[in-house]
Amino acid sequence: MSAASSILLSNGTVLLHDEEDHVTPVRADILIIGNKIAEIAPSISPPSPSPDAVDIDCTGKIISPGFVDTHHHLWQTQLKGRHADDLLLDYMYKGNIVFSLFKPEDVFWGQLGGCMEAIDGGTTMVVDHAHINHSADHSESALSATVASGIRSYFCYCPVPQTRAASWAPFKFETSSSSVPDWAATQLADLAAKQPFGNGRVRLGVGFDAYYLPQDVVISIFQNARSAGVKLFTSHYVRNALMGQHSLVNLLDSYGLLKDDILLSHANQALPEDAIQLIAEHAHVSSTPDTELQMAHGAPVCFRPDLHKIASLGVDCHSNNSGDMLTQMRLALQSARGTRNQQFVARGKQPRTVHPTAEQAFNLGTIMGARAVGMGAEIGSLRVGKLADLVIFDGESPGMVCAAAHDPVAAIVLHASVRDIETVIVDGRIRKFGGKLCAVEVENATEVGWPEVAAKLLHSRRRLQEMIETADMDGAREGIIKLFHIDPNNIVEHVA
Ligand SMILES: [Zn+2]
DSSP: OOOOSEEEEEEEEEEEEOTTOOEEEEEEEEEEETTEEEEEESOOOOOSOOTTOEEEEOTTEEEEEOEEEEEEOTTGGGGTTSOTTOOHHHHHHHTGGGGGGOOHHHHHHHHHHHHHHHHHTTEEEEEEEEOOOSSHHHHHHHHHHHHHHTOEEEEEEOSSOOOOEEEETTEEEOOOOSSOOHHHHHHHHHHHHHOOBTTTTEEEEEEOOOTTSOHHHHHHHHHHHHHTTOOOEEEEEEOBTTTBSOOHHHHHHHTTOOOTTEEEEEEETOOHHHHHHHHHTTOEEEBOHHHHHHTTOOSOOTTOTTTGGGOOBOOBOTTTSOSOHHHHHHHHHHHHHHHHHHHHHHTTOOOSSOOSOHHHHHHHHTHHHHHHTTOTTTSSSOOTTSBOOEEEEETTSTTTTTHHHHOHHHIIIIIOOGGGEEEEEETTEEEEETTEEOOEEOGGGOEEOHHHHHHHHHHHHHHHHHHHHTSOHHHHHHHHHHHTTOOGGGOOSOOO
């Protein structure tokens, strides 16, 4: 949909955060001018007539802040559906390393599909750990798809590319990169100088997992990027038998790199001293309940008392699970409740109260996500002067009716599905309307709608699948075990 000079949302139930993050539903109008929320009031008169002003009747609708997804690999769309019964090791050799087979064109459609699925589900801001950095062209394709989609994003460029397959049958990895390749250093510096992209929507971050490199190399990568203006650094951190028991927080601290621009995805089994250090430096974590619960990362930490304050939520792999934040809020909430309740049940007792609350889950998906990316003053709640990132739910759908009238936050966290999301506005632009994704503008100002994107994705998937079927996947599994120094004795069928 083309840009409107103003958008008036009339008579909706607006979810407003107060200073303590308590959410109150208020019957109100919202006026959007340009890319900002200009006014929230009981009754707003339409601004002076303009042919491109939009007025949306929101009677019976809930208007929520857009969701903030703080950990996602947006390129993986063609790999959807292949990890239903997989663990982390299986995901790495069956899915993630297939990135070596992606051409820049596959990346473009995969990334666009990932962004559009996110928007469809009400995500307006996403931290993309963009580890599809096979070549400069691959990252260029990924970034241009993000810009085209209309989503707001931190595009976290990976200056040390993942190790690629050199041959698939027999399977062999290339030698791991011992530093930042020249082309990646040049591209990172170039993107840092040119950012932001897409009228300010897309900022450059850094995705970094190459902590095996010498200390001075790691430090210089962070220092160079910080001096070039990069404001967000994201790394995977999982402490378990597969990924190792070391403390990444301690390493970052000992290198002098732990600051408020650090966002660690997962942090399962983070040490108590990790939590103390992360909170002291105002760093943040992103829990991704779907992948963490399935793939044996460990329990999600987003409601852990020592980490909750700096937590947020992410989708991680839409190749493995749905790309919407409704699912992540609900899974995080109910798994935390289940774990707590079981402690009472196992002792022959019943809890007096349920904990955590639906509102806490909602906040993890909105305002706390915004703070995790250093944008708490700009997005994550509905307030005059903030950027216009909003989601409009149909409060009278079969799923939400009555729940929305009684408790709109509960309706979103426990009753809503992507189907109930009628309209999504990012940066003052309508990207989903009437329950359907709007067309996006790709190269040469060509507009493509979702059916065309789906056709491109299916074509690309077929090509990739034909190559995957001839690959030596047992060899790939062994290759991953060696590359990550995994002790096979720790992978067992039963525990006593
Ligand atoms: Zn990840």
